[in-house]
Amino acid sequence: MHTSPAIERLVSSLKRLPGIGEKSATRLAFFLLGAPEGLVSELSQAVARIKQDTVLCERCFNLTDQSPCPICRDPRRDPSVVCVVEEPADLVSVEKSGGFQGHYHVLGGALAPIDGVGPDELRIGELEARVREGGVTEVILATNPNAEGDATAHYIAECLRDTEARLTRIAYGMPLGGDLEYADHVTVGRSLANRQELE
């Protein structure tokens, strides 16, 4: 359809990214055609090097440029509180909230028996070893608030039940800026059940 194979090639590459269809890909390709050379070569190199410049942290399994990762190495952070998340992107979300100063443990997903993801496919054994090693006083289970995330949190809680660590789960409730009228009833129910005193 395009009269230039270079555009055709770029559009077909961009279309393979999640959430980018034919129209967005075409728009991005034409944007890049008109963009400054610096921006284009920067993007190309950033894409090319993403895989070789990234490793997993040996301790928390977060993505990093060198292991252990900057969070595990940071002396100002508290290693006795471990926040368990499914994916590195979830860790980024928690970091952005600015409310957490402990360490992390990235599971690499959530339990999903139908898709063949059992406990052995996740880094649950590594988490257990880390907690049993001692020094961890609290494990915050911050897997996603859905069926898989809940099942994973409960499974981990069972594994760690006999350790000294306190086991907590992130709170359910209404999202900020949400609207009761449009919220699903489970969320509204949890939000009511978890109601707190106004101070």
Added chain:
Amino acid sequence: MHTSPAIERLVSSLKRLPGIGEKSATRLAFFLLGAPEGLVSELSQAVARIKQDTVLCERCFNLTDQSPCPICRDPRRDPSVVCVVEEPADLVSVEKSGGFQGHYHVLGGALAPIDGVGPDELRIGELEARVREGGVTEVILATNPNAEGDATAHYIAECLRDTEARLTRIAYGMPLGGDLEYADHVTVGRSLANRQELE
């Protein structure tokens, strides 16, 4: 925020693309991290080569790998009908409609005096020369259906008034799958005014 400079770099590059914010950029970066090497290197190269592998067609100013472009070179296409569009992306849209077998002329934008885009910034002189050269029987003004596109179409029509070419403008009306209830009244009005006999 990210613990890997490589991810940081990719996210910040991706964020400079139109329609891609922090969240989408992060999602795309993590997708690329987990994607097969082939897909990643293909995308990187397609981005890197987009500018040097693309030139403007000397005749219609479409983007192409060699000038004149495949459309201008195609003997099955009719050079006597010229469809005038604002941008190469518009040409792609017309091509996809499958309803046009003539040639094109890409203006490089629309008249926008406030943004400093006058007739000299567009390829209107080149279009006039092309029509005055002879052999063009119809000029279809397919600039966008908005104020700038209309002004550009009228300006070009004035310039070509004294030539032999028939001057036409693409039709206004309801988009396919549209809903009268939600359509703006100008579109509904035009759609009524342009009503056609049912056969």
